[in-house]
Amino acid sequence: MAENTFDIGFGGISNATLSHYHKKNAPPFNIANYITELSFSESIDSPALMGQMKLLDSSGLIDNFPIIGEEIFNLTYVDFFGNEISQEFLIYSVSDAVPGEQQNFMYYTLNFVSAHHFLDVSRKVQKSYQNLTVKEIIQLIFDEYLVDETRFPNSNNEIEIEDTAGIQTIVIPSLRPIEAINFLSRRSFSDVNKSSNYHFYQTREKFKMKTHEQMIKDGRPKAIEYTYNPALLASEISDRDDGMNNLLKLEIPNRLNTIREIASGAMITDVVEIDILNKQMIHNPYTYKDTFQDYTHNEKSVRFPHTNKFRQDFFEADGMSKSHLVFVDSERPNQRYIDIIAPRTSNLYYHSEFTLSVEIYGRNDLFVGDVIKLGIFEFEESSSKQPELNKSFSGYWLVNSIDHTIEIDKTYKCKLKLSKDLAHGDNSGVSTIAELTSEFEG
Numbered sequence: 001m002a003e004n005t006f007d008i009g010f011g012g013i014s015n016a017t018l019s020h021y022h023k024k025n026a027p028p029f030n031i032a033n034y035i036t037e038l039s040f041s042e043s044i045d046s047p048a049l050m051g052q053m054k055l056l057d058s059s060g061l062i063d064n065f066p067i068i069g070e071e072i073f074n075l076t077y078v079d080f081f082g083n084e085i086s087q088e089f090l091i092y093s094v095s096d097a098v099p100g101e102q103q104n105f106m107y108y109t110l111n112f113v114s115a116h117h118f119l120d121v122s123r124k125v126q127k128s129y130q131n132l133t134v135k136e137i138i139q140l141i142f143d144e145y146l147v148d149e150t151r152f153p154n155s156n157n158e159i160e161i162e163d164t165a166g167i168q169t170i171v172i173p174s175l176r177p178i179e180a181i182n183f184l185s186r187r188s189f190s191d192v193n194k195s196s197n198y199h200f201y202q203t204r205e206k207f208k209m210k211t212h213e214q215m216i217k218d219g220r221p222k223a224i225e226y227t228y229n230p231a232l233l234a235s236e237i238s239d240r241d242d243g244m245n246n247l248l249k250l251e252i253p254n255r256l257n258t259i260r261e262i263a264s265g266a267m268i269t270d271v272v273e274i275d276i277l278n279k280q281m282i283h284n285p286y287t288y289k290d291t292f293q294d295y296t297h298n299e300k301s302v303r304f305p306h307t308n309k310f311r312q313d314f315f316e317a318d319g320m321s322k323s324h325l326v327f328v329d330s331e332r333p334n335q336r337y338i339d340i341i342a343p344r345t346s347n348l349y350y351h352s353e354f355t356l357s358v359e360i361y362g363r364n365d366l367f368v369g370d371v372i373k374l375g376i377f378e379f380e381e382s383s384s385k386q387p388e389l390n391k392s393f394s395g396y397w398l399v400n401s402i403d404h405t406i407e408i409d410k411t412y413k414c415k416l417k418l419s420k421d422l423a424h425g426d427n428s429g430v431s432t433i434a435e436l437t438s439e440f441e442g
Contacts (some may be wrong), residue, residue, distance in 0.1 A: 049087070188340075399417075
């Protein structure tokens with residue numbers, strides 16, 4: 001825990017400097033006292049860290065420094081627990097400039113992004129890769145196109161890539177490096193995590209290319225536990241850990257949407273292979289009901305989202321609402337389209353449909369792709385002195401995105417988007433219970 005002088009929710013900027021790109025050896029300019037609010041975001045759906053800082057400037061920094069959209073921004077910030085993180089960004093935009101009342105100062109916003117994004121937008125991959133796994137190809141592209149230790153010696157260039165199955169030969173015709181990696185991640189097959197639902201993203205620590213299933217496996221054993229107790233916010237908190245591990249806000253943006261579910265093809269779909277050489281079309285129907293036990297879910301036991309009667313009448317009775325066409329190339333093995341497309345479609349849908357938006361006090365030991373464990377009581381009147389936990393909302397949640405905000409009063413807060421693919425299993429009789437393997441016990 002941090003020193004006693006740190007209030008609950010504390011977060012401070014230890015260092016914030018600007019340097020000219022063309023004068024890297026010149027002393028940096030300290031802008032920490034100019035910043036009134038700093039925010040940035042990370043997401044498993046984004047391969048770049050991006051953010052903005054609002055400045056109050058009474059020294060004409062824009063023109064006198066000057067700021068021309070190529071400055072290196074070095075940031076170090078600390079949380080309540082004393083954990084400190086240092087990062088390097090590039091300034092790319094100045095916006096929202098408003099002069100003060102006496103015209104002796106100005107408010108404006110500096111927008112920044114990780115240096116890797118600058119390298120990405122200025123380069124193209126035009127190369128073939130032969131007899132390699134997708135993991136090996138992605139590593140080669142990352143090292144060649146997104147790492148430049150001469151220009152950006154302080155950038156974090158580590159990448160963690162989950163194993164991919166199958167040797168491939170691939171030509172990248174003309175794609176930006178991140179586009180190329182995203183293209184490859186969609187073609188990646190895992191013989192361990194059957195969803196093959198890979199995400200390429202950047203955290204404050206490193207880059208990652210992982211399936212959501214592997215995120216859950218890695219994250220559950222070290223999940224930070226949170227409660228939701230609104231009464232705690234209004235009381236004098238004697239235990240700082242209780243305050244730091246209590247949700248400040250809780251919203252449920254979406255619980256379910258059956259119309260969208262039917263249209264998406266998440267429940268039932270068809271991958272149609274077009275074999276031009278043999279002049280045939282092969283249908284490969286896929287039903288989520290038959291395979292959902294094969295995937296790693298947030299919870300040890302999960303509840304299937306529909307009754308058999310409804311599923312048969314509306315998902316299956318009138319044919320498949322969605323299909324995917326793929327072309328078979330007999331000279332290019334290991335494409336695995338049948339094994340990738342339908343499972344990935346289903347798992348992408350169910351991990352974006354049941355979501356929570358929560359706000360917590362900021363902490364530097366929580367990253368996107370991690371798992372947190374929530375303890376949320378039932379939303380109903382109870383005569384019991386000890387209310388029961390809500391089975392759907394309590395339990396393990398995957399952290400999809402984090403919006404960080406550090407304000408001038410040294411308050412650090414984070415807004416999280418959380419996802420759970422299926423609700424925890426119960427004994428309601430409404431749906432099937434899938435008991436998963438013992439590796440998720442605890």
